[in-house]
Amino acid sequence: MNDEQLLRYSRHIMLPQMDIDGQEKLLAAHVLVVGLGGLGSPVVQYLAASGVGQLTLVDDDLVELSNLQRQPLHSSADVGKSKVQSALESVAALNPDVHVNALQARADDEWFREQLSADNIDLVIDCTDNAAVRYALNRVCLHTGVPWISAAAVGVSGQITLFNPADNDSPCYACLYPQLSDDQLSCAESGVLSPLVGVMGSMQALEALKWLAGSGRSLNQTLLTFDALASDWRRWAIKKRPQCPACGSVSGSAAQAGND
Template sequence: MMNDQQLLRYSRHLLLPQLDIDGQQALLDAHVMIIGLGGLGCPVLQYLAASGVGRLSLVDDDRVELSNLQRQTAHGSADIGLLKVESAAAEVQRLNPDVQVVTHAVRANADWLMAQLSAVGDAQEEQVKVDLVIDCSDNSKVRYDLNRACIAHSVPWVSGAAVGLNGQITLFDPRQTDAPCYRCLYPSLDNQQLSCAESGVLSPLVGIIGAMQALEALKVLAGIGESLSGRLLTFDALQGEWRRWGISRNPSCSDCQN
């Protein structure tokens, strides 16, 4: 149950009839893994921490560089050279010291994700079941590995991407019957997508997409509204225009049909 300080901290959430005390308690009880602590991961972790998600697992093996600071708002000039998980963990604690933070200075891969999304602990630390994953990695190989791990362990995940002047967001939820997966949407990308380092990105764009990822995560965790499962939202920053696309499950998908 929430104490008096928490009731005050989250009072604007509690005023929402769709969320109320039960929804906020679900956030406090939740465990979310964020993969990638760059332009997308920064607003995601900031909004989830501020909203009271009880446990955040932060995953990134990179260090803060000067070129990151144009868009990665959880890191500052004093953090250059630090591991991003260290800088990000400090930002979470600054925003909300009640949030439990677990850091993983690793590059996520298939075996690691399979192990982390299982509910089995190890000798080093107690492992708490991950309720939802948010992918902010900008890496299609990681997304394919994550897709298979989430299907194997029935864990929903929010996918976001932003490069240049365009962004997109969707949710993949293997708990739902006939829900499409990442490979249904992208059968074979082979990491051919352009990165921000290659084509640039407008700073607020990653904030918009990251905030939308956080919003979708909160909705799923609290069980409110209509999720983006089966829908892809794309955003054209130059035109200020959102478009919605339907996603169908591929009956011959090598990931979700096995």
């Protein structure tokens, strides 16, 4: 780490839970971010600002005016650009330490297999509102063993969890949601309170930094839900679902009662 980096990341380095070792782990990490909208905006901004060394960013959409209410990664000048190009420019302005692979594509099973098999990705962050993409990511992560963080923000409610296929006790996405449609995920259908996606995306970034630095307790086997109007967080224990067609779990139940 050079002198400029020591200064840039000094507030991390001062933390005993992070220090130089943790920051160096961030600088060496490679994270795939799927979706560059409301959740992806704070995720990309905080990971880049925090010095995560390599980001692969994927989205197939263009920036639209209706995005700007909740997607601060993009500006009015970016309307009509691809979201990956807008994100690439934003990260370059924020932190030149970060290497960005910007890919305009619709992720599916084949795409995920290619990326997760070849690119030595340490963590995937799911910032999509597309059920098919999430189920594809779940299948490929189960096969490759790559951990991933998933969040959602619709209306005034949010949720977040981490799936770790390397942990035999960790449920998969299909354990939690055997059948889910895009209508249940899309803010285009239901609307969304703009700071809510910022809260949930920031939580994804926080969980990613903890995981990559090896600090704190992860959300593996835990679902956090947030009611924005009540400012109420709840924590739920989640377990493998018997007969899950994706991970073949034979123990536990789909969800347990909240404990706070």
